Amino acid sequence: MTEPSGPPRVPVTVDINGVSVSRQVEPRSLLVDFLREDLGLTGTKVSCELQVCGVCTVLVDGRPVSSCTFLTADADGAAVTTVEGLSDGQTLHPLQESFVDNFALQCGFCTPGFLMMSKALLDGDEVPDRAAIVEHLEGNICRCTGYEPIVEAVEHVAEQLRGGTHG
Amino acid sequence: MTLPPFALRRPVTLDEALRELTEDSVPYCGGTELLLAMRAGLHRPDALVDLKRIPELSGVRVEDGVLVIGATERHADLATHPVIQERLPVFARMERHIGNARVRSQGSIGGNLCFAEPKSDVATVLMALGASVTLAGPEGRRTASVEEFVVGPYYAEKEPDELLVDVRIPLRDGLRGAYVKFQTMERPTVGVAVLADDAAGWYRLGVGAVGEVPLAWSFGSLGEIDPDEVAAWIDPTPDLSGSEEYKRHVTAVYVRRALAKLEQVSA
Numbered sequence: 001m002t003e004p005s006g007p008p009r010v011p012v013t014v015d016i017n018g019v020s021v022s023r024q025v026e027p028r029s030l031l032v033d034f035l036r037e038d039l040g041l042t043g044t045k046v047s048c049e050l051q052v053c054g055v056c057t058v059l060v061d062g063r064p065v066s067s068c069t070f071l072t073a074d075a076d077g078a079a080v081t082t083v084e085g086l087s088d089g090q091t092l093h094p095l096q097e098s099f100v101d102n103f104a105l106q107c108g109f110c111t112p113g114f115l116m117m118s119k120a121l122l123d124g125d126e127v128p129d130r131a132a133i134v135e136h137l138e139g140n141i142c143r144c145t146g147y148e149p150i151v152e153a154v155e156h157v158a159e160q161l162r163g164g165t166h167g
Numbered sequence: 168m169t170l171p172p173f174a175l176r177r178p179v180t181l182d183e184a185l186r187e188l189t190e191d192s193v194p195y196c197g198g199t200e201l202l203l204a205m206r207a208g209l210h211r212p213d214a215l216v217d218l219k220r221i222p223e224l225s226g227v228r229v230e231d232g233v234l235v236i237g238a239t240e241r242h243a244d245l246a247t248h249p250v251i252q253e254r255l256p257v258f259a260r261m262e263r264h265i266g267n268a269r270v271r272s273q274g275s276i277g278g279n280l281c282f283a284e285p286k287s288d289v290a291t292v293l294m295a296l297g298a299s300v301t302l303a304g305p306e307g308r309r310t311a312s313v314e315e316f317v318v319g320p321y322y323a324e325k326e327p328d329e330l331l332v333d334v335r336i337p338l339r340d341g342l343r344g345a346y347v348k349f350q351t352m353e354r355p356t357v358g359v360a361v362l363a364d365d366a367a368g369w370y371r372l373g374v375g376a377v378g379e380v381p382l383a384w385s386f387g388s389l390g391e392i393d394p395d396e397v398a399a400w401i402d403p404t405p406d407l408s409g410s411e412e413y414k415r416h417v418t419a420v421y422v423r424r425a426l427a428k429l430e431q432v433s434a
Contacts, residue, residue, distance in 0.1 A: 007174035007214075027175035027215070049168060050203060051270055052353050063243065063272040069202045070273065073175055074219070117268065139267020 012076040016041070017085030025072045032056045032067035034075075035082060043083035043112050054140030055113040058082045064120040083112035086119070094157050095119060102153035106144035114140055118154045127162045130155055170205050174214040181223045181303060181330065187216045188328045194218055196239050199266075199274040200282040224277070224332060227251060234336040238277025243268070245276060255336065257344030257362070257432075261292045266353070277331040280313070283380075285320040285404070286354035291375025292346055294383040295360040298336040304329035320379045320404075339364045345428040347421055348376070356408040357417050359425040363389060372422070377414045378402045389429070394422035 009024040016039065025034060035041040035058070044067055045055040051066040058067045059081040060074075086093035095115050098104070105111045114137065121128050121136045128136065133154045142150060176192070178184040188194065195201055195215035204210040218224055218239050225237040227248050234255055236245065245251055246263035265271055265279075265288050279289045280300065293313040300316050302309050305328055313334075318324050325331065341364060348358035358381075360373040370389055375381030378401055386392055403414035 006172050010175055026172065028170040028172055030170065033169070049206060050353075051199060051267070051273075054267070054269065057269060064269050065273055066269045069198055071175075071198065071202075074198075074217075120268065136268055139269060 010073045010076070012072055014072075014075045014077075015079040017081060027071070027073055029072040030068060031058065031060075031065075031070040031072050031075055031080070034072040035067065035080075041082050041084050045109055045112060047109075048141075052139070052141070053110070053113070054117060055110050057113040057116040057140070059116055059120055062120065062123060064117050081116070081119070083115055086115060093119075094160060095122070095154070098153040098156045099150070102149045102156065104145060104149040104153035110140065110142045110144075114142065114150055118157075121154070122157060122161060127158050128154075129158075133158065168206055170202065171208075171211050173205075173212055176214055176216045177220055178216065178218075179220045179222075181221055181332070184216055184218060184221055184330060185303060185305060185328065187214070188330065190327045192216055193327070194278075194281070194330060196275040196278045197241060197273040199270050200278060200284065218277075218330070224330075229254065229338065232338050234338055236276055236334045236336070238331045238333055239275045240277075242266075242271035242274050242276065242279075246271065254338055255296075255342075255344075257342075257346055257360070258292060258296070258336070261288050261346045261360075264348075265289065276334055280317060280334070281323045281325060281331055283317045283319065283321050283323045284354075285379055285381075286358075286376040287381075288346070288348065288355065288358050288375070290317045291358045291373045291381040291383075292360045293334065293336065294375075294381050295362050295371045295373030296336050296344075297371065298334055300334055301332040302329045303332050308332070310335075314383065317380055339367065339369070341366055343429055343432045345425050345432055347425045347428055349417055349421055352408060354408075357414065357421050359418070359421040361389075361392070361422075361425040361429050363429060372397065372425075374401055374418060374422070377418055378404050389426065392422065392426060394419040394426075397422050 013022045035044050047053045047055045049068045051069050056068040057064050061078050176187050191212050192214040193212045196218045224239045228235050242262045242265045251259045299310050299312045344362045346360045348355040355376040357377045358375045362371045370386040373383040398415040398419040403411045405411045
């Protein structure tokens, strides 16, 4: 993997799920490879590599990005949240809980991407309604569920938020 | 899949960036187009010149009745920018529906125009608005209308040593605008923008995504816009989203829908 004569490496310090990580990376290092190969965080998946399917979605400073098309160098100084950062290892995140309750996954390959996209939406200023959820998740592909249970799962968490913080 | 190797340059001023640019040392911002082209083997630059740390290329402001948008501004930020939402809501709404939420949080307006993707929503709306771009190069600055700049599919009229600095949209009081698109896959089949400044008798129509480049026309009244006539003016590219005949049909339908939507938009 190390090419002695390649372009100079870039130092990066990234906060990954609350843990500060410092490395020297190749300029061409993609965030998804950095997470999966260098750090062993394989929850984030790779599929289309065209920013179309959404399975590689992670949050960089709270914004959803396709980690397959995001240079690790650009995450320097940023906070990255992956699906591994949703749960504390004991308690599931409300979105994870709701995906289970609503049968929002079958094979599960797209689930990390849907969870991270949904988290980005629910962390926003406004609690989304169903239309906003559908619109936001347009850019993610699931070949098992037919999407309805996923939208319902997110809607349930949105309702909880509305009841809890806005009611 | 791994990208081919390249060096990363990170200038912090425009002059520094201009000195870095060559045929093989290319501007880089969000990467939503460039990294895909590199992965596909279409492009193999020696170095990427990252523009994201250059303050002169960012920001949104109004200058003498012109909305000025820095080239590195990302779609997600433009969609929610208070000045754009207030002064040019049709543009904010278009930005809100580009690609998907990830593309919007990575991709920049400048990158979108320079890449000249024929199915871009941005160029269609900007052409209809009569927008222009500012380019900086070793010889100084120049201005070009978006129509002069986006001249072909994946071809913008820009020298390798030039940088797009900003996009300039003339503001009109009481402007009404609508942008509608038909989309079943990742990119639109057709996008139609219609704009009306009733006080000035200024009417514009832009049609994009159907052909190699977006097209825009001026009219003296909304009544002059004949959807079937517009469908005959375009030059559709047959592809996976439809044949030439189909695209002419969908264009006429969406010109009608854009006009119907405009009627619901108050000044």
